[in-house]
Amino acid sequence: MHKNEQLRLIVNYISRQRLGEAINAMEIYLSTRPTQIDLDKLTEIRNDYQLMADYWRRGFDDPQRPMLYRQLLHRLYQLVVNRDLHERFMESPYLQGVYKRPRIVRTEWAVASIKSDLEAYVSDSVLLELEPQHVQQKKRMELNTRHQQLVNDIFDYILTSHLWKDSLCDAFVDLLLAPTIDVNDQLMIISAISLSLQNAFDINKFKVLTTLYQQSSDNHVRQRALVGWVLAVDSSEAEIFPEVVEIVNTICQDDLNCKELTELQMQLYYCIDTDNDQKTIHDEIMPDLVNGSRIQMSQGGEFDMDEDSLEDILHPEALERDMEKMEKSMKRMADMQKQGADIYYSGFRQMKRFPFFQDISNWFAPFMPNHPAIAHSWEKAKGSKMLHYIADVGSFCDSDKYSLVLAFEQVRNQLPSKMIEMMDNGAATPMPVGGEVDPEEKKMPAYIRRIYLQDLYRFYNIFDKRFEFPNPFGKDRSLLFFTCSLFNTTPLKKHFQEVASFLIKRQHADDALRILEMIPQEQYNYQLYMMKGGICRHKKSLLAHAADCFRKALELNPDDERAMTGFARASFDLGCYAAAIENYEKLLQIQPEKKSYMLYLAYSLSNMYRYNEAEKYLYKLNYEYPDDLYVKRGLAEVLTGQDKYEQALSLYEQLLSGEQNQADDLKNYAFCLWFAKQNDEALKAFKKYVELRKTAGETTDFREMFLVEKAEMLRRHHISQMDVLLMLDAVNFL
Structure with a gap:
């Protein structure tokens, strides 16, 4: 979905409190694309603005003027954004269809009407339990099918809705906190609101999600709302809607909320790293799993050893080694999963071609065995125990569970009957790659949030119409919400160091530096100086800053080897060889035989033309490490400095004869x-x-x-x- 640059410029005027310029720019825009409704609204805004300005010019003191000015900004923002949304929906044939369909099938979309229909589904489901068993199944399928279509319509309607009025905010909060509504329906509506917020910031939709996060007693509702409002939050909106600052500040006063925000920030980076994790699994883990799997099932349903069985008999130690590697790889994958990695993404991305995933809402549907698209497959007798067990104990996100059931239906009749029988009788238990997940863990907020993030990530990266939607995981978007100025003055800043440390471990040093730079200098401790120094040392333009960080860390902990090493290396890279020599000499007192200390000291001495001192270290290293090229280079430079050209040339010729010459x-x-x-x-x-x-x-x-x-x-x-x-x-x- 491409945003109109002219309208974005007008929104930028509004965010910078330049109301007059914004009104003029909107008038110019509408002059080439006139619609009477928008022109009338803009005329009303201009007239009210001129009236306020007239009173100001006459010198009248109006205490309500700041409030009136902000109201005019809000009215113009709503006009501009609604116009932008409508044009984007109409310019895309796909989005135009999504926009029109629910408005054609139903004309009454008042929240009270939606609530009534959703409550009716709950009551009808209860009453259905009173029906005879043979009648229930057919009626339940009909009821669920009608209900699923209703939820799909509600989802698309909200997704393509314009900005909401204040009254809608209160109505939806009431709907989404009501105990009379199925929680799965509430979760679907929350996702629709979240996707709509990605289209354009809406203060009332934002308030719905933040209110749910603070007031709901259901963890699934809270975590889905949390992800929604965090992905939408932006400091630029706070210029137009100052209440955003107050809302965020209130949320961050709670320690539990700060903990969950910190976890969410780190979980978002596991999403970003999905491709790297998949490469690790493919290149390093799967080969051991494949090699360790020596048991296969024959076409007749019998278990046989594969063609390597003779080799296994002759060399049983090889089989043991392969099995040991397989166990280690399975544990490694399970550990990756527990840490937050999306281990199933690559395996399931090809299973999103089913017609089920053509409806946007199905990408966000909590897993429901009674969903009309899978109910029949789920209830089939053959293989049901195996299917139910895998879906129940595995760490699959909801969309992958739907993929699993849909794919299983296609291969169900091709599975060996012997294997199915053993599974159904409990003689064999299938184990998902990555292992079982404890039922108690699945109730934890971090787990609930992780599973939902994986659903989101799949939608934005696999859905065939994904390019119609602004992608919060896109390369042009930053998921580092910790650097948003809205959080900088809240108690969340106590967690900045924790997140920075995490980002460094995950190889996101630039983002870690952005967080570290938000921490006031007076709050820096040894660990912060070390982290910042470590990042800056790898950037040529920040070497001086790195040396300063390590020096300050050393002042706080004078005998610390890590700080001394960092300062010595940064000094060397800066060309401050005197400081490097001083610190490497101290380091050699701590570890007299450490190769790197001797080598850097020798290079530093050589660069200070102290060749005779450097020579003794390099000859010692050359004796101990005769094949080390860095030692040879250093020795060659020293011999050159000592005018021992013949010996130096001999070393250079050795260096240049190898494949690694520089x-x-x-x-x-x-x-x-x-x-x-x-x-x-x-x-x-x-x-x-x-x-x-x-x-x-x-x-x-x-x-x-x-x-x-x-x-x-x-x-x-x-x-x-x-x-x-x-x-x-x-x-x-x-």
Whole structure:
């Protein structure tokens, strides 16, 4: 769904309190797309604005003026957004159909009427229990079919609704808190409201969800409402609707709410990481599961060992190893699932082609065995115990459970009868990949929320009409709601460090840095300095900041090895070799034999032209690690610095003969040749260096290199200014 840029600009004027400009811009917009209703509404807004402005110009002091101005902003916002929504719905053939269908099949959409119909379904279901058993099944199917169509109509109507008036907010809150309504119907309506909020921010829909989150006693209702309002919250809306600030602040005063918001923030990143998790499962886990599975069933229904059985007899230790790997892989997958990973996404994404998923509402339907689309399959005798067990104990989201039943119906008659019999008799129990989930865990808010997020993620990434809807998981959207300024002054900020730490572990360092930068400097502790320093150290532009963070961490904990290591490495990367030497020497007192400490100390000493001191560390390392290329490079540079060119050239030739030679090796080799007065060979090496960098898409500025970067080194090796100029001409022009 593409938003109209002109109307977005007008909304931007409104959010910045520029009412006059917004009115003028809307007049220009409507002049090319006139509709009488919108023109009349805009004229009323302009007239009221001019009346207020006239009183102001005359010098009248009106204490109600701020309120009147904000009301005019709200009226214009509603006009602009409703116009935008209507145009988007009408420009898309698909959305136009979704918009028109419920309005054609039913003309009465008052909330009281909707509530009456939903309550009637509950009462009719109860009365049906009084009917004879042979009558119940047919009537129940008819009742459920009619009801499902009603829910589908309600869903589409709300999804394509314009902005709500205040009265609708109160009416829907009453409906969604009513004990006389089936909770599954309430959950469907909450999802419809949430999707509608993604189309355009609506303060009244937002209030419905936040009120439900605070007042509902049903965990499923609370968690679905929480996800809905969080995905819609934005600080820019608070400029138009200041009550958003108050609502968010009130919610965050509760410690439990802050805990759930923190969990939700982390769970959203598990959604983002779904593709990476699927790759891990495919590349690292599934091969062991496949190799460990040595038992197969024959066409006759008997269990036989596969073609590797002879190999297993001759080498039973191999079978044991494979089984051990399989068990470890299954445990690893179960652990990923418990942490929040969506382990079934890849396996079920191909099972969303059933006609069932053509209705938007079905993507958000809580799993109901009596759903008309699956009731017949669910109640079939053959294989029902196996199907029911898998669906019940596995950690499947609701849309995957529907996929499971629909797919099982297609293969039910192809399954070996022996296996079905064993399952139904309880002689064998199927185990979902990832293991069973404890029934008590399924009642927990975090689990309920995770399952719903997986349903959402599937809809926005698999539904064939997904591009008609703004995707909250899209690459152009940020799911890092913790950085929204609305939360920055609330008690939720106590959880910023926890989320930043989580993001670092999940390889989202940039987002972690965004959170850390929101924490006031006076609140920083050792751990925060270490986290921020660790992120900044990997960004060239933030190296100085990294060094400062590690230095402050070291001030708080002077003997801490991690802080000292961070500061030493950041100092080295910055070229502050004196500080690096000081700290690496301290580190070697803590761990005298640690290779990395000796190597960085040697490089630092070499860069400070203290070659003799560096040499002793590098010779020791070269003896202990004769194949280490970094040691050879360091030693070659030191020998060059000591004018031991023959030994240095020998090392460079070793480095350049290997497959892992680098451009810098070739550059340093060229310098060594130059210092050894082998000018022609040095020139050839410099030219090869240029070609190597060009192949990598990089350019070479020899003037900067010779006259600035390496000027001191050239001076120390008695390369005259004339020699430099001649080499410059040679590498650039000869």
